[in-house]
Amino acid sequence: MTRTVTPMLKAVLVSLAAVAITGAPVVARPFDEVVKDGTMRVVLYEQNAPFSDLKDGKPWGIEVDLAEAIAKALKVKAEIRLVDAGENVDGDFRLNLWKGDLAGSPLADLMLHVPTDKLLAIRNEQIFMTRPYYDEKLAFAVRKSAVENFDTVGDIGSAAIDVEGNSASDAMLLTAQGGQFRSNLKHFKSFDEAAKAFLAGDAPILAGTRANIEAALFAAKASKDEIGIKQLALGGPVKLSWEIGGAVKSDSRDLGYAVGDALTAMAENGALKSIFEKYGVEYTAPKGY
Amino acid sequence: MRLRDQFLTAAGALALLVGAAAMSAPQAKEPEKAAASGGVSDQDILNDAKTPEDVVSYGLGPQAQRYSPLKAINKETIKGLVPAWSFSFGGEKQRGQESQALIKDGVIYVTGSYSRMYAIDSRTGEKLWQYEARLPEGILPCCDVVNRGAALYKNLVIFGTLDAKLVALDQKSGKVVWKKDIDDFKGGYSYTAAPLIVKGKIITGVSGGEFGIVGRVEARDAETGEIIWKRPVIEGHMGELNGKESTMTGKVNETWPGDMWKYGGGATWLGGTYDPETNLIYFGTGNPGPWNSWLRPGDNKWTASRIALNPENGEIVWGFQTTPHDGWDFDGVNEFVPFDLNKGGKTIKAGATADRNGFFYVLDRTNGKFISASPFVEKITWAKKINDDGRPDYDPAFRPGDPSKATGDEKKGKSVFAVPSFLGGKNWMPIGYSPDTKLFYVPSNEWGMDIWNEAVSYKKGAAYLGAGFTIKPIFEDHIGSLKAIDPATGKVVWNYKNKAPLWGGVLSTAGNLVFTGTPEGFLKAFDAKTGEEVWKFQTGTGVVSSPITWEQDGEQWIGITAGWGGAVPLWGGEVAKTTAGINQGGSFWAFKLPKKLATR
Numbered sequence: 001m002t003r004t005v006t007p008m009l010k011a012v013l014v015s016l017a018a019v020a021i022t023g024a025p026v027v028a029r030p031f032d033e034v035v036k037d038g039t040m041r042v043v044l045y046e047q048n049a050p051f052s053d054l055k056d057g058k059p060w061g062i063e064v065d066l067a068e069a070i071a072k073a074l075k076v077k078a079e080i081r082l083v084d085a086g087e088n089v090d091g092d093f094r095l096n097l098w099k100g101d102l103a104g105s106p107l108a109d110l111m112l113h114v115p116t117d118k119l120l121a122i123r124n125e126q127i128f129m130t131r132p133y134y135d136e137k138l139a140f141a142v143r144k145s146a147v148e149n150f151d152t153v154g155d156i157g158s159a160a161i162d163v164e165g166n167s168a169s170d171a172m173l174l175t176a177q178g179g180q181f182r183s184n185l186k187h188f189k190s191f192d193e194a195a196k197a198f199l200a201g202d203a204p205i206l207a208g209t210r211a212n213i214e215a216a217l218f219a220a221k222a223s224k225d226e227i228g229i230k231q232l233a234l235g236g237p238v239k240l241s242w243e244i245g246g247a248v249k250s251d252s253r254d255l256g257y258a259v260g261d262a263l264t265a266m267a268e269n270g271a272l273k274s275i276f277e278k279y280g281v282e283y284t285a286p287k288g289y
Numbered sequence: 290m291r292l293r294d295q296f297l298t299a300a301g302a303l304a305l306l307v308g309a310a311a312m313s314a315p316q317a318k319e320p321e322k323a324a325a326s327g328g329v330s331d332q333d334i335l336n337d338a339k340t341p342e343d344v345v346s347y348g349l350g351p352q353a354q355r356y357s358p359l360k361a362i363n364k365e366t367i368k369g370l371v372p373a374w375s376f377s378f379g380g381e382k383q384r385g386q387e388s389q390a391l392i393k394d395g396v397i398y399v400t401g402s403y404s405r406m407y408a409i410d411s412r413t414g415e416k417l418w419q420y421e422a423r424l425p426e427g428i429l430p431c432c433d434v435v436n437r438g439a440a441l442y443k444n445l446v447i448f449g450t451l452d453a454k455l456v457a458l459d460q461k462s463g464k465v466v467w468k469k470d471i472d473d474f475k476g477g478y479s480y481t482a483a484p485l486i487v488k489g490k491i492i493t494g495v496s497g498g499e500f501g502i503v504g505r506v507e508a509r510d511a512e513t514g515e516i517i518w519k520r521p522v523i524e525g526h527m528g529e530l531n532g533k534e535s536t537m538t539g540k541v542n543e544t545w546p547g548d549m550w551k552y553g554g555g556a557t558w559l560g561g562t563y564d565p566e567t568n569l570i571y572f573g574t575g576n577p578g579p580w581n582s583w584l585r586p587g588d589n590k591w592t593a594s595r596i597a598l599n600p601e602n603g604e605i606v607w608g609f610q611t612t613p614h615d616g617w618d619f620d621g622v623n624e625f626v627p628f629d630l631n632k633g634g635k636t637i638k639a640g641a642t643a644d645r646n647g648f649f650y651v652l653d654r655t656n657g658k659f660i661s662a663s664p665f666v667e668k669i670t671w672a673k674k675i676n677d678d679g680r681p682d683y684d685p686a687f688r689p690g691d692p693s694k695a696t697g698d699e700k701k702g703k704s705v706f707a708v709p710s711f712l713g714g715k716n717w718m719p720i721g722y723s724p725d726t727k728l729f730y731v732p733s734n735e736w737g738m739d740i741w742n743e744a745v746s747y748k749k750g751a752a753y754l755g756a757g758f759t760i761k762p763i764f765e766d767h768i769g770s771l772k773a774i775d776p777a778t779g780k781v782v783w784n785y786k787n788k789a790p791l792w793g794g795v796l797s798t799a800g801n802l803v804f805t806g807t808p809e810g811f812l813k814a815f816d817a818k819t820g821e822e823v824w825k826f827q828t829g830t831g832v833v834s835s836p837i838t839w840e841q842d843g844e845q846w847i848g849i850t851a852g853w854g855g856a857v858p859l860w861g862g863e864v865a866k867t868t869a870g871i872n873q874g875g876s877f878w879a880f881k882l883p884k885k886l887a888t889r
Contacts, residue, residue, distance in 0.1 A: 045749050084475065085749035086429055095429070102384075102403075102434050103426050113750035120745060136751070165501065165552050166579060171754040174584045175693040182584070183547045189501045209751060237695040237744045239752040 031074075031254040034109055039079045040255075042067040043096040043108035046082040047190060050215035050279040051113055054082055062211075063112045065275045066133070066266075070110075073262035081108065089115065090124055097249050098126040109248060110259060116245040116286075128250045131260040132243035132286040133272060138169050139210040139231045141217060146204030150230050153177060160203035162186050162194040168238060169207035176234035191216070211281045218280020243286040328443040328460070329393060334486050335565050341840045343393045345441045347483035348719065349796075349837065351563035352627045355721035356797050357838045361845040361887040363800035367814055367824040369886030370847065374414030378405065378852070378875035380421075382434075385854020386875055387717070389438040389483065389794065389835040391446070392848070396460070399850060399877050400436040404450035407877075408463060411841060414879060418463030422450040430479050430496075432856040437560070437717070438483030438835075440491060442511040447491060449480030455493065455514060469514040471495060477502060482560030485570070486511055487600045492570055494557025494622075504555035504574050506598060518603035522574045522591045523553035530602050538605065544588040544613075554578035555592040559622035559717055566638065567655050569597040569606055571625035573642070580756050581742060582616030583691040589614055593621035595642055595650075597657060607657030611644045613680060616688045617671055617740065618711035618756075619646040626729075627654050628722045632777050641776050643720050643731045645713030648675055651776050663779025665772055666714040666733050668763055671707050692742045692754055708737035710760045712790075712856060719794035719835055721803070726817045728773045728782055730803050732791040735763040735770055736864065760864050768867060771795070771805055773820060783820030789867040792855045794835025804847065806832025808857070808868050812849050812878070830874025833857075844887065847880040 034040050044052035044063050052061040059080045071078035086092045095101045096108050116132040140161075142150045149155055153176070163170050165187040173181045188194035191208050195216035198206035206213060213229055233240065246263075248256040266272045267285060276283040329345045337343070338350030341359045349355050362370060378386070378401040390399040396417060397409040404422035409415065430451050439448040445466055447457045452474040457466045471493060472478035478497040485492040491511040495504060504522040509515055519529040524539025545553060556575035563570050577585060577592035593612035596605050612619040623642050630639035630651060640654035649665040652658060659679030671688070672681035690703030714733050721730045739759045746755025762768045769787030774780070789808040796804040802823070803815045808831040814824040831853025838847050852875040858868060 048749060051750075084427055084429055084477075087748070088753075088755055089747040089750060101427070102430060103424060103428055105426055115747045115750060115752070117745060117747070120747060138752075166748070166753065168752040171579075171752070174579075175754065178693050179584070182549075185547055187548050187551060189552075235693075237692045237742060238754055239744070242747075242752055244750060 029109055029249070029255070030252045031258050034076060034255055035074065037076070039077045040071050040074065040110060041079045041081065041106060041108045042071075043081050043083055043111045045085050045113055048085070048113065049192065050211060050281055052082060062275055062279050062281065065278070066272075067110070067112060069266060069271060069275065070259055070262045073265065074258055081105070089120065093124050093127045093247065097247060107249070109252065109255060111247045114245055114247040116243045126250055127247045128253050128256045130246040130248070130256045131263055132245035133263050133267065134211075134244040134276075135241060135284040135286045136244050137210045137231055137241040137284075138172055139208065139213055139229055141198065141206040141213045142228050142230055143204045144226055144228055150228070153232060153234055156181060156184065156205070158184065159205050160184055160186055161205040161207050162188060162198040162203045163207040164188055164191040164194050167191065168209065172234055172236055172238040172240070173207060175236040175238060214281045215279050329441040330443070331486070331488055341838070344391050344837045344839055345393055346391070346486065347389055347438045347440065347560070348562065351485065351487065351565065353562045353624055353719065354626055354628065354724070355719060355795060355835065356723050358799045359838055359840055359845045360798065360800040362798065362838075362847070362882050363802065364816055364823050366882055366887055367802070370824060370880050370882050372826070373846070373879045373881045375879070376407070376409050376414050376416065376877045378402075378407065383852060383854070383873040383875045385433045385435045385833055386850045386852030387435040387437050387793075387834050387855060388850045390837055390848050390850060390877060391439060391441055392837070392839050393441055393460075395841070397848065397877065398439050398441065398446045398460070400439055400448050401875055402434045402436065402852065402854065404436060404452075406439065406446070406448055406458065406463070408446075408460070409877065411839075411846075411879070420456075420458055420463045422452070422454070422456060424450070425452055425474065428452055428474055428479070429477070430481075433854050433859065435481050435855060437481055440484040440486050442486050442489075442491070445511070447484055447511065449482065449484060449493065451479050451481070453478040453480050453495070455480070455484070455491070455509070457514060467514040469509065471507070472497075482558060485561050485563060487563045487570060490517060490600065492561060492563075492600070494560055494572060496558035497556055501552050502556055503553055504557040506557055506561065506570070506572050506603065508600065508603060520598060520603040520605065522555045522557060522572075522594075522596060523550055524590050525550040528603055535602065536604065539590055544590045546586055549585050552578065553589060553592060557622065559624060562624055562626060563600070564627040564640070564654060566627070568600065569654070570600050571595060571597055571627070571640065571654070573622035573624060575622050576615050576618050576620040579754070580618060581689065581692055581754060582614050583693065587614065593619055595621070595625045595652070595657070597654070609650075609652055609657045609659065609679065611642070611648070611650060612646045617646070617707050619644070619713065620711070621645050622717070623715060624719055625652075625654075626720060626722055628724070628776065630660070630776055631727070639776070641720075641722070641729055643715040643729070643733065645709070645715065646671070646681070647709045647714035648672075649729070649731065649774055649779060650675075650679075661779055665731055665774060665781070666709050666735050666770070668708050668737070670737070689740050689756070690742060695742060695744070704739050704741035706737055706739055708763065709734070710736045710738035711740075711758065712736065712760065712860070716792065716856065718792055718833075721795040721797050723797040723803075723817055725799055725801065726773070726797070727775070727777070728817070729776055730795040730797055731772045731774055732793065732795055732805055733770045733772055734768050734790045736760055736768055736790070737763055759862055760860055762863055762867070768864065769807065771803075771815070773803075773817070785815060785820050785822065790857050790864065792833040792857055796836040796838060798838060804836045806834060806836065806849055806851070808833065808853060808871055810851075810871070812836065812847075826880070828874070828876070828878055829872075830876070831868070831871045844881050844884050849878050851876050851878055
């Protein structure tokens with residue numbers, strides 16, 4: 001097994017070795033076993049376009065391409081399984097990476113679309129996060145003809161907003177400015193439905209993640225002169241941006257490093273950027289990378 | 290003695306046969322009904338509470354009082370109660386067994402975890418057939434893979450599956466007669482309750498906690514599974530009758546802001562009861578969504594409520610909201626048990642319900658009018674009391690904070706210690722009522738929770754506003770508490786304390802006994818008047834189901850499903866300590882009191 005370790009990763013390895021002394025469990029499916037097996041089992045979310053979804057019976061999306069590119073770099077085959085999102089990401093870790101679901105589905109070696117949040121990592125000691133590969137932000141699509149200037153919170157006024165129910169944007173809008181936008185919201189079961197309604201002229205504003213919005217406008221070939229994308233700093237407890245990476249089981253850290261190295265190489269050679277662009281999403285690198 | 294009994298039984302059967310022949314003669318032109326001989330009729334279901342030789346409905350009768358007139362087993366004779374046989378559900382699948390068994394014509398029908406069903410010879414414990422639903426990969430049941438029981442109708446035995454299907458099997462062969470989707474499991478729907486049969490219709494609710502779910506009650510033709518009516522429980526939604534839109538539930542925006550009623554929650558996951566006297570179906574409805582109450586000002590009807598429905602058309606006749614504007618996940622699906630209340634020399638057609646929120650309510654079952662409410666768990670904090678109009682007197686200090694006013698780096702908002710916890714003063718486990726003692730028997734739990742807005746939460750890889758919570762016991766020595774409650778005064782007459790949380794239903798008998806199971810593995814019997822523990826049996830695994838009793842060959846039998854699981858082991862912390870080390874299982878135990886001991 002040959003692989004390069006960047007200086008930064010070396011530092012992480014040293015600090016992790018200190019942790020390992022206190023009693024790391026037996027390694028379950030580390031890097032060399034995945035290589036020996038020749039397949040890496042990757043879990044992605046279903047109904048999570050443009051990152052991953054089922055299209056014409058096949059996995060489709062940015063992270064499907066990404067998983068395959070990572071597998072290629074590790075010289076293995078990606079075996080992709082699409083799963084429904086559970087009640088929260090903590091639960092998804094449990095179901096897909098370390099404990100398993102009630103139907104007895106096989107555990108995955110790698111999960112993508114994981115928020116690389118330190119607090120999330122601390123309270124889920126059974127998993128280990130890779131380096132992030134994308135910086136996600138909450139945003140709005142605005143029909144320029146309907147909303148003249150859209151620069152501050154006050155510009156929303158009484159304009160209707162199409163939004164996926166129970167999403168980050170929904171939580172942000174329900175809690176922002178003491179809840180003054182609650183009656184503006186038109187809720188949909190999924191972002192897809194909200195975007196379809198917006199594109200059909202239902203409301204002048206669409207809320208969602210930047211990737212969601214860019215991909216939806218790209219797929220609909222919407223004109224940039226007519227529809228703009230904006231990020232607004234609204235008050236409230238909900239995070240407006242977070243970084244996305246991968247996660248492995250905590251006793252498969254070396255696999256996590258190998259995935260991280262592959263991601264680093266892809267960020268450097270422009271492969272990440274072109275995967276995102278294929279789906280109409282502007283690649284935004286995580287801070288510090 | 291024995292010979293004489295046998296003769297009497299044979300003579301009785303002969304008389305019945307003659308009667309049946311005489312009665313069926315004029316109806317010979319209805320082959321369908323003739324074919325149902327030996328099956329379960331509507332009349333059998335309505336009479337279930339009075340016919341101790343069988344149990345043909347969940348709750349021992351549609352009122353679900355869980356009372357049997359059998360009295361051979363009593364405080365004195367119970368020491369002779371012995372296991373007759375035990376049946377293993379087999380397979381590698383265990384987890385929580387919450388099923389109440391049914392018995393008809395010498396066959397026990399009992400469901401198991403993972404949507405399985407067994408038919409067992411009630412005398413010998415031999416398996417007659419078994420059915421295993423083929424569950425799709427990727428089901429995400431929130432709270433274990435339980436099933437709470439089946440319904441019998443004519444020649445069918447009907448139950449719901451974790452992938453939200455209703456399956457009707459032939460009682461004799463176990464073969465599928467019909468199978469219908471309640472909803473799409475991919476959308477977060479599931480089904481775990483025992484269905485209810487009312488006048489040839491099978492009545493079900495829905496389980497599921499995902500965004501987008503709106504609770505509803507549905508009636509189908511029990512023989513074909515075809516939908517007759519649907520009633521969404523959240524205001525603004527249209528009902529359905531015979532394939533056409535019927536009426537709207539409530540009025541749009543009466544108690545919900547904006548369009549949030551569209552996805553209001555109110556899952557009806559525990560099933561219902563039926564009262565033939567008022568001809569009403571009673572259902573409990575779950576909590577509203579999103580969980581934080583500040584995001585949805587208003588009462589949010591009909592979440593956390595009891596509603597009464599007309600079985601013919603699914604119209605809501607009355608509603609009573611136990612927790613208006615719920616902010617604690619007081620998922621008020623709890624069953625409403627009809628009974629006759631004697632108060633001030635009058636008999637009132639009443640009903641009682643022990644709510645997740647910790648209060649025991651008595652309502653007029655004809656119109657939903659509030660009669661009384663009293664706490665059935667201790668140290669309740671979220672409300673100071675229930676006011677005379679039936680609304681809670683909230684304590685604002687114990688409502689989780691307004692997230693739009695949260696400050697600080699983690700923006701947690703205010704953490705509060707709410708009692709009871711979201712698992713409830715009472716969860717799913719059914720209560721019982723004895724017309725002899727005129728007491729309700731309520732399996733309850735004494736626990737609270739720290740609850741706060743969790744800003745660092747993610748769903749499907751994206752930020753969202755979650756709830757953080759830690760469940761904590763209130764007392765050092767116990768969480769579980771089986772209480773006898775006088776519905777006329779609201780007073781707790783006796784209280785049996787159990788170290789682990791109680792998670793199983795009760796059964797009371799004319800023998801002045803109350804039976805219930807414990808996670809520690811015991812099936813226990815108590816003196817119904819005093820609460821004195823008079824008998825126990827260790828099943829070898831935790832008991833989280835509801836017991837039944839029946840008479841067979843002149844002997845009284847007791848039956849219970851055993852197998853540890855349910856929602857309790859899914860939550861860690863202090864509570865988990867009380868159940869650590871309990872092994873899983875999956876079996877049905879049958880006990881009998883041999884005749885020679887009964888007469889001593």
